[in-house]
Amino acid sequence: MTSRTPLSTALTVATAALFASLGAAHAGTLEDVKQREVVRCGTSPNNPGFAFTDSAGKQRGFDVDFCRALSAAIFGDVAKAETKVAEPRDAFTVLATAGVDVLTHRFTWSFNRDNGAGLEFTQALFYDGQGFMVRKSANVKSVNELNGATICAAQGTTTELNVADYFRQRKLTYKIVTFNGTDPARLAYDEGRCDAWTNDRGSLASRGQGLKNPAEHLILPETISKEPVGPIVRDSDPKWAHLVRWVMFATIAAEELGITSENVDEMKASSTNPEVKRFLGVSDDLGQKLGLSRDWAYNIVKLVGNYGEIFDRNLGAKSPIGLSRGLNGLWKDGGLVIAPPFR
Incomplete structure (x- = not known):
């Protein structure tokens, strides 16, 4: 950014x-x-x-x-x-x-x-997408009410450009104050040096846990950018890039196929689904094409979990962060998360 x-x-x-x-x-x-x-x-x-x-x-x-x-x-x-x-x-x-x-x-x-x-x-x-956090006491309900506001942001990110584009299009004035890192920006906002703090919404939700009184702040409803x-x-x-990409796809495909860290051994032993058998190294050795062992995808799911398990325990509704899946849901559930077929 x-x-x-x-x-x-x-x-x-x-x-x-x-x-x-x-x-x-x-x-x-x-x-x-x-x-x-x-x-x-x-x-x-x-x-x-x-x-x-x-x-x-x-x-x-x-x-x-x-x-x-x-x-x-x-x-x-x-x-x-x-x-x-x-x-x-x-x-x-x-x-x-x-x-x-x-x-x-x-x-x-x-x-x-x-x-x-x-x-x-x-x-x-x-x-993700860029958002804004403000104090509830300011009674601000929309980004469009931040005309003339001072906004805290981290250096080395695209947040400044996104703010400039959004505010310019709406003829709003603002003052951006940047800091060397995301934590210094949060601390400055918490100290009252800025009227608002901007970052990706996921980061606002997570780093907002570190504010002195998190319950006294809210994230405004607007998302002003797309942040994949x-x-x-x-x-x-390219060989390494290929491997990294398919490790990520493996976590997603496991969720699509209903394979979890708890049932992966059972699925490996008894599933008749051809893609499950290929994925887990039962019928095909896909790992050799990546420079990995036959059971590489099995090891990912067994030791770390599928994409849904990883999301839920770290970011999900029952975690301290409390995020819904939203765009990070599977494609078949209305989200954007998808893996190519393992065949």
């Missing part, structure tokens, strides 16, 4: 050059991962529900679970997933310099990021 300022344009050019210079040295990401016996994922900082450290010091969240799914697919062991926190302004450089193998972060898939920056977005894993979010890899290694 990067704004189109001269500085960010320069950083994008510099990052693209860095990716280009290092691409040849890291053309075999899967081989590197197998050799070190660890897959390294860059995640967003302190983002409850998506990527955060729990009271026991363990990393948890939707994005963390996708890293664990990669580890399950490659090694048959989720313990070989390693997460590294990366601030938005630093994350692309960390990926470019092979500090991580993949970004399972909160970055929006956009034209400029996917073209000429040395990045490849593998697929949308979570569908998904894993990012270096564009110099």
